[in-house]
Amino acid sequence: MFRWILLFVFVAVVEIYAFQALRTVTKLRWLLWAYQGISLFIILYIAYSFTQFDRSVGQNKQSLFTIGLLLITFVPKMIIASMMILEDVTRIIGGLMREFLGDSNESFFSERRKFVSQIALGLAAIPFLSLLYGVTKGKYNFKVRKKTIYFPDLPENFDGLTITQISDVHSGSFDDPDEISHAINLINEQKSDIVLFTGDIVNTHAHEMHPWVDTFKRIETPTLGKYSVLGNHDYGEYVTWNTEKEKQDNFEAIKDLHRQIDFKLLLNENVKINKDGQEIALVGVENWGHNFKKAGDLPKASKGLTPEDFKILMSHDPSHWEYEVKDNANNYHLTLSGHTHGLQFGIEIPGFIKWSPVQYVYKQWAGLYEKTGRYIYVNRGFGFHAYPGRVGIWPEITVLELKKGQKIA
Structure with missing residues (x-):
């Protein structure tokens, strides 16, 4: 009272x-x-x-x-x-x-x-x-952000590999089919070698995505495929369920959404991506967050891999990189995350300022970060949640190019 x-x-x-x-x-x-x-x-x-x-x-x-x-x-x-x-x-x-x-x-x-x-x-x-x-306007002000990352041990056949990453779709928040269709067109225009989606396909319920399945199915399948992982909202943790079975059925339906839009969902597992006889490993973990659900199992997801294998890790929450990945002896070269949305509020002027209140919670909250040659890229999110808009931190489609060698200063 x-x-x-x-x-x-x-x-x-x-x-x-x-x-x-x-x-x-x-x-x-x-x-x-x-x-x-x-x-x-x-x-x-x-x-x-x-x-x-x-x-x-x-x-x-x-x-x-x-x-x-x-x-x-x-x-x-x-x-x-x-x-x-x-x-x-x-x-x-x-x-x-x-x-x-x-x-x-x-x-x-x-x-x-x-x-x-x-x-x-x-x-x-x-x-x-x-x-x-x-x-x-801001919530649909989609920006394509491009970065080039250099790795000395990148297999030669993957020199110039392009990755399009999206994250945090939150389909239950959408209200403009034309704007979402425009964003899908932007994804397809990038003509990347592989498309990766790092979680949160819905806010809570599988049915939120049903009106948008055909739209997202239009994302073209590139040469090396389309892969995805789960985010914290995909587990139905933030609502009250009548029964545990109802919650589990919703979770299974959410996992099946990835199949419906032609993405291969990785559940604590890895796949080898082959290009002209050489391979890199794509590792996908379930959600692991320092302050959120810890369903991710990195050792299980990395089964069969060695420190020498070139690895791209898909992990929804960037705190995973901070607490378990960046210093891991198994050597994860590049981690792709989302989750923070950049709080959907902040100020970004390239070369001058990059600020959002979320930076006081997450050390890695938007863009590219590096430690001892290991990188994480945190996507600012495709959709929106809670506040139905974006100010200064615009919805993002990421395009990363991997190059073999050292970055020229």
């Missing part, structure tokens, strides 16, 4: 300060009344939607919309409230000092309040517009 009181007080304080800022910069009564009415309606709608959340269903279109609405409306208000509270603290300290010094200048503080309100509203417009863009 106490936490609900705290939540109510927090929301009330934010709303009061946000309204005060608006009232300070405008005296239009119809605008102020409209603002209050819309704010009240949104608060009631969000509260109602959260009470309707069904743990047996999990995330759906309504919960996605609700989270998006919550972020778009409340984050800007929190920025406004923070600035106004800071201004109030400054005003109080200044007032106490004036009392002590026997001085007063109320008109100055009245003007300053309006100025601060204008600045707060201007700053709040940035996340408001960004989050709004994220849910309308």
Whole structure:
């Protein structure tokens, strides 16, 4: 009960300060009344939607919309409230000092309040517009990212091998067939030698993918094939099931989705990829996350392989590389992961800045990382989850080219 009181007080304080800022910069009564009415309606709608959340269903279109609405409306208000509270603290300290010094200048503080309100509203417009863009355009702003990686011991016949990687499809969140079809066309345009999918085909339920099977089946099968692994969302861990059998049936149906879209699902196993008489090993583990489900079995998946074999490891969660792979004596040359989505929020300006709050949780969260000649590439994700949008961290189709030799500085 106490936490609900705290939540109510927090929301009330934010709303009061946000309204005060608006009232300070405008005296239009119809605008102020409209603002209050819309704010009240949104608060009631969000509260109602959260009470309707069904743990047996999990995330759906309504919960996605609700989270998006919550972020778009409340984050800007929190920025406004923070600035106004800071201004109030400054005003109080200044007032106490004036009392002590026997001085007063109320008109100055009245003007300053309006100025601060204008600045707060201007700053709040940035996340408001960004989050709004994220849910309308950003979530389908697909980017093809290309990287070349050099390996001295890459078999000669694989020099120039191209890999297209996708990850974190989250098909249950999709709402625009044309945009998804465009993304599939982008995948096919890369004409890579092999296509790899590193997990999370759904949010929870197998049926989420059913409307999209034919679309994803259009991904062309290249010379060296299409392979996939499971992600943490593919195990149905985040909803309540009526029976264990129901959960297991859903899991089996999810695994079968990979067959339906013509991907070979690797379940703690490896396959040899042959090209003109030479081989590399493709190793696929089930999900292994430091803070998530640990179904991955790297020794089992690597059965029959030696440290000298050139290996590409598909492992959904990049924490696997950090805790079990990067220093492994079996020498995994390249690991492909996803999972983080880059939090679907951040700032990336190549050569200048690369930041997202998720970097404080995952050391490897987006792009290419290396340690002692071993690499991991973390795909930023194809789809979206929870927040129905993307800001600054765009959906990604990765194209990696493997080259034999040393990177030229």
